[in-house]
Amino acid sequence: MIYLQLFLSFLKIGLFGFGGGLAIFSLIQHEVEQYGWMTQEEFVDILAISQVTPGPIGINCATYVGYTTTGNIWGSLLATTAIVIPSLVIMLSICKVYFVISSRFQRNIYFTRTMHMLRLSVLGLIGAAALLLMKPVGQPSVSFIDGSSWIIFAVTCLLTIAPMFIKKSANPLKSALNILSHPILLIIMAGVAGYFIYS
């Protein structure tokens, strides 16, 4: 039953998704692969589209996966609702006790340690998502089909991390790089490159 699968999967993603859109993407990737909901190409395309359209990446992915797996709006609605439910339950519980704990929780050692360790494991999740797209185990990569793919990959990587290496914020090169390193612009440039290389 695809609807039940969708609902339970996105409930799980909402419950264990820590650390923002990219980390959540890794969870969605695992579910998609496990149930064979779509091809790898479709899945990468969803992420591309999620990054250039407004709103939280998790919601974008849920809506898109919900639609493509079921072919109708109800699938989208179900997946999007499911990913929000754990947030609602947990955040509302936190809000209810917020005025009791106020800001003390930020000095609680259990809280700070767990958050620190989660930030580290989330790096692993994101790394795994990238590796799975680069070279899925036992099948050819759809993202890297020839040498040009690797050039596009390398240039995008360089432009993304370049602003990190310029310390002075007043440097005009830095502001130029900041604009150039915007994900939307990078995706558009890669699309244009793809058009000229492959068609």
Add this chain to the structure above:
Amino acid sequence: MLYLQLFWTYLKIGTFTIGGGYVMLSMIEREIVDRKGWIDREEFMNMIALAQAAPGLIAVNSAIFIGWRIGGWRGVIATVLGAVLPSFLIILAIAMVFQSYKDLPAVEAVFKGIRPAVVALIAAPLCRMAASAKITWATAIIPIAGALLIWLGGLSPVWIIFVTVVVTLLYTYIVEKRNKKV
């Protein structure tokens, strides 16, 4: 009308921020703290910490917090709908249209170029994130082991998160207990 204002503010935030939760936070700060004055900056910082600590999407978590803080239950409905609705409708429209265009040779060529860039957009931010997570050579084992287990071992990322939380809490508990005895 408070609820309408809450809904409208989040609808604006949801419609005009591209790039996910972290980008939305700066716009939320401008709208909620600077323009509307619904909460002060200190509470906003607390909210970010909570929204990141709780599971789920950061933008949605922050919407729930603000909605509850300003307007109770109805406030939550207003902010969450406002935050989610623009993405939902835009993606739905794209999903419906994209199905019939994705097999065109030109569209296929464009996406062949985009796919490696998407992988780069996942991989490259890791440098900055590793720096802000204060990673060291010793602690780098955690993300590396996690990535390998998921990638080559096919382990679900859910397990990595689960084990991280449980082991950290247990370890902290044992260390704290021992410290108290000494």
